Amino acid sequence: xxxxxxxxxxxxxxxxxxxxxxxxxxxxxxxxxxxxxxxxxxxxxxxxxxxxxxxxxxxxxxxxxxxxxxxxxxxxxxxxxxxxxxxxxxxxxxxxxxxxxxxxxxxxxxxxxxxxxxxxxxxxxxxxxxxxxxxxxxxxxxxxxxxxxxxxxxxxxxxxxxxxxxxxxxxxxxxxxxxxxxxxxxxxxxxxxxxxxxxxxxxxxxxxxxxxxxxxxxxxxxxxxxxxxxxxxxxxxxxxxxxxxxxxxxxxxxxxxxxxxxxxxxxxxxxxxxxxxxxxxxxxxxxxxxxxxxxxx
Numbered sequence: 001x002x003x004x005x006x007x008x009x010x011x012x013x014x015x016x017x018x019x020x021x022x023x024x025x026x027x028x029x030x031x032x033x034x035x036x037x038x039x040x041x042x043x044x045x046x047x048x049x050x051x052x053x054x055x056x057x058x059x060x061x062x063x064x065x066x067x068x069x070x071x072x073x074x075x076x077x078x079x080x081x082x083x084x085x086x087x088x089x090x091x092x093x094x095x096x097x098x099x100x101x102x103x104x105x106x107x108x109x110x111x112x113x114x115x116x117x118x119x120x121x122x123x124x125x126x127x128x129x130x131x132x133x134x135x136x137x138x139x140x141x142x143x144x145x146x147x148x149x150x151x152x153x154x155x156x157x158x159x160x161x162x163x164x165x166x167x168x169x170x171x172x173x174x175x176x177x178x179x180x181x182x183x184x185x186x187x188x189x190x191x192x193x194x195x196x197x198x199x200x201x202x203x204x205x206x207x208x209x210x211x212x213x214x215x216x217x218x219x220x221x222x223x224x225x226x227x228x229x230x231x232x233x234x235x236x237x238x239x240x241x242x243x244x245x246x247x248x249x250x251x252x253x254x255x256x257x258x259x260x261x262x263x264x265x266x267x268x269x270x271x272x273x274x275x276x277x278x279x280x281x282x283x284x285x286x287x288x289x290x291x292x293x294x295x296x297x
Contacts, residue, residue, distance in 0.1 A: 015074070016041045016171050016203035017062065022071035024057055030227050031057055033070065037222060037231060041170070042201040044194065044217050046208060046234075049224035050265065055207045058224075059173045062205070063089065076170040088164035088202075090174040090193070093157045093181060104144040104151065104159045108134055111163035134166035135159070138192050154185030161192050172196065174206040178213055186213040211238070212259045238262075 015038040023033030031054030039045050047055045060066040062075050064082035073079070076086035088111070108131050135144045138158040143151055148159075157177060164172060174193065178186040194217045197204045206214060211221070211234070221237040223230045225246040230237050238260055243251040251264035 014041070014077075015039060016043075016076060017205060018072075018074040020072045020074075022061075022073055023069045024054060024061065024066070025069040030069075032224055032227055032229055035071070035229060039171075039203045039205060041203050042197055043219050044197055044204045044206065044214075045220045045222060046206050046211055046214060046218045047222045047224065048208065048211060053224040053226065055224060056175055059089075059175055059205070059207060062171075062173060063087065085167055086170040088167060088169035088172045090157075090160055090164045090172065090177045092176045092179045093153045093160075102148050104140060104146060104148060104155075105131060105135065107148060107159050108144070108162045108166055111166040130166050134162040137165065137196075138162045152185075154181055154188065157181060157185065157189050158192065161189060165196055168200070169202060171203045171205070174204065174208075176207055176209065178208060178210065183213075190214050190217060215258075215260065234260075 017037070017039040019035050019037045022035040022037075024031045025033070037045075047058060049055055057066060061068055061073050062080050064080050064084065076084060078084070109127065111134070112127055112130060135141055138161050140155065140158050140162060143155050144159065148156060151159075160177070172193065177189055177193070181189065190213050193204060193206070194214075196202050206218075208214065211218070215234060218234055220232060221230075221234050223237050223243070223246060226248075228246050230242055230246060236242070238253055240251060240253045243253060243262065243265065247265055249264060251262065254261040254263070
C-alpha cells in the first residue's frame with residue numbers, strides 16, 4: 001500500500017514540510033495543537049477528517065495565509081510564507097463562470113507569473129517552453145487552447161495540476177482536487193500527482209474526504225477529528241479501533257475488494273453519510289454489503 005517509505009528513510013532525509021508543536025485556534029475553538037509532522041521529499045501524505053477539522057486550514061498555514069497559534073511551520077527549506085515559488089497548489093474543481101475569457105494555456109501560465117507584473121522579452125520564450133511542457137505532462141495538448149468554460153471538470157482539473165507543477169515545486173499542496181470528478185478522472189488526476197512525486201521527488205500533502213482513489217499511493221495518513229489527530233500508515237490509522245477513539249463513538253472500518261468502507265462517523269467519509277452515526281452498524285451495513293464481503297480492521 002503506497003510507496004512505503006521506511007520510517008528510518010523519512011527521518012534521515014531533509015524534511016520538505018516540518019510542523020513542530022503546531023497549534024491552530026480561532027478564539028476559544030482549537031482545531032489542533034501539539035502537531036508534529038515531518039514529510040520527506042517524495043512522500044505522499046493524505047489529510048483526512050470531517051468538515052471543520054482544520055484540513056484546509058493546515059494548507060493555508062503552509063501557504064502563509066494563516067498564522068499558527070503556537071509552534072512552527074517550515075516548508076521547502078524555510079518558514080511558511082505567502083508567494084513561495086517552491087510550493088505548488090491544486091485547488092478543488094470549481095465551476096468556471098460563463099463569459100470568463102481565459103484559456104487553459106493562460107491558466108497554466110499563471111503558475112509562473114500570476115504573482116508579478118511583466119516578464120521582459122528574454123523570459124517569454126522560456127515561459128512558453130515551461131507552459132508547453134507542463135501541458136504535455138498532463139496530456140492536455142488537445143484542449144489547452146480552448147476556453148476554460150467549454151471544458152469538462154476533469155479537463156479543467158488536469159490543467160490546474162499543470163498550473164501547480166509548471167514552477168517545478170518542491171512541495172505540492174492539494175485541497176480536495178478530486179471533488180466533483182467522476183471515477184475515471186479521479187484516477188487520472190491522482191496518477192498525475194503520483195507520477196510527479198515519483199519522478200521529481202516532490203512531497204505531496206493531499207487533503208481529501210475519500211481515501212480510496214489514492215489508497216494505493218499513500219505513504220502516511222494524518223487524520224484530524226475535533227482537535228485530536230493520529231499519524232501513521234493507512235494500515236495503522238484506518239482501523240476501527242483508531243477511528244472509534246478519534247470520533248469517540250463506535251466506528252467500523254471494513255476492507256471490501258481492496259477498498260475501505262467506513263461506517264459510524266456521520267461525515268462525508270461514511271459510506272452511509274450522516275445516517276452512519278444514527279443507525280446500528282450491523283443492521284444498516286447488511287443492506288449495503290453482503291456479510292461475507294467485508295473484513296473488519
